Amino acid sequence: MSHAASQTHATATQTTPHRLLYFFVAFVLLMFFGLIYAWSLFVDPLEAEFGWDRSATSVVFTLSIITFCAGMLVAGALEERTSPRTVMLITAACLGLGLIASAFTESLPFIYATYGVLVGAGVGLGTDVVMSVTLKWFPDKQGLASGAMLMGFGGGTMLLSPVVTTMLGALGWRMTFGALGAVFVVLVGAGAFIMKLPTPEYVKPLLEKARQNATVAAVDMTGSQMVRTPTFWVFMVYLMLVTCGGLALISQAVPAAMELLMGAGAGAGASGAAAAGAGAAGVGASAALPEAEALMLATAAMGSVSAMNGLGRLINGFIWDKFGYRVCLTWIAVAFAAGMLCCAFAMMGSNFPLLVAGFMLLGLMYGGNMCSMSAMVGTFFGPKYYGINYAIATCQMIPAAIVGPQILALSQMGSGSYLGAFWVFFGVAIAALAVSFFIKPPKAA
Secondary structure: OOOHHHHHHHHHHHHHHHHHHHHHHHHHHHHHHHHHHHHHHHHHHHHHHHOOHHHHHHHHHHHHHHHHHHHHHHHHHHHOOOHHHHHHHHHHHHHHHHHHHHEEEEEEHHHHHHHHHHHHHHHHHHHHHHHHHHHHOOOHHHHHHHHHHHHHHHHHHHHHHHHHHHHHHHHHHHHHHHHHHHHHHHHHHHHHHHOOOHHHHHHHHHHHHHHHHOOOOOOOOOOHOOOOOOHHHHHHHHHHHHHHHHHHHHOOOHHHHHHHHOOOOOOHHHHHHHHHHHHHHHHOOOOOOOHHHHHHHHHHHHHHHHHHHHHHHHHHHHHHHHHHHHHHHHHHHHHHHHHHHHHHHHHHHOOOOHHHHHHHHHHHHHHHHHHHHHHHHHHHHOOHHHHHHHHHHOOOOHHHHHHHHHHHHHHHHOOOOOOHHHHHHHHHHHHHHHOOOOOOOOOOO
């Protein structure tokens, strides 16, 4: 008995550095996958060249989220039939082809197919396989490991957006797409030859300990078993409500900030208040700025969303493991509501710092929401079928991606302001808070 225990300990000790290595590789890959949220950087250059309106360009982001979810489902199925390496090589091909082909865009259907479909599907494939493989090394820390990895996904936009912005200025949007395609092929291709699954001998003692501490479900549920539980559907409603607001802001963060910075504020009705506020509050309120300066500040504002998006995932992973799911769901909904209030009042008063504060709160809540989805799958339904179960749960992003960005786009096109949409999403946040109280762990079969 003593000999067996010491042998198990030795195996774990020898394997631990590998677990940290896989986490590091996963973090870097997810950071680059997170560039899918940087679509708004390409919106203005494409609209300027082709004369497309905001509603049309919003469809690109919506399509990328839909195919992101579809890619995750395909990855979950492929992982059971092939190997992580195969799925990651397919990911590299999709991302490389999609981004390089986007450089040759001449029409909306073409960019819909290349960026919206190929890039979105590639990110979905890669995200699911990287998350699934890495979390199998951490059955004892599902919340924290999910949050830390997803921090890379959420923080990628903040870290890499300035690079992409510089590339856009120096190379133009076509060359930028092409260069990013080449980077993804090399990076994901290299990751395919590094990532691998842990051995059963390594996982068993960690999983047993986690189940003893009730941090992982006592029974692993398949996807079909999971979708038959009331817990899954109530949680899906909650996720959809919160994701709706998060995706809406992320898809149009730069244009929304540009509207305020260029002097549009909350529309013509707010122009007098904005002018008066600018004189009274100095830097606290925004007067019209030169376009180049406004773009720089708007990009920084989007970076704040990304920074908080990443931080929110890490914070929520810690909270989930330490204080439980109930505290997590409550603070996410409250941050959502507070963020929307900040954005609405910022638009009414042309106050850019307040808008950034709203962006930061929304980034925190969106990141926390994505971490909760991952932690819920592993904690409520077990780690064994994580890949396909996580992919199924991610499908909540499809209706959220359709509704959220279009509410913002239609509001802006109809009134020249995002203000009305911010109030709508404040109501959505209150609804999410109410739904959170009906979520309970599933009963063991």
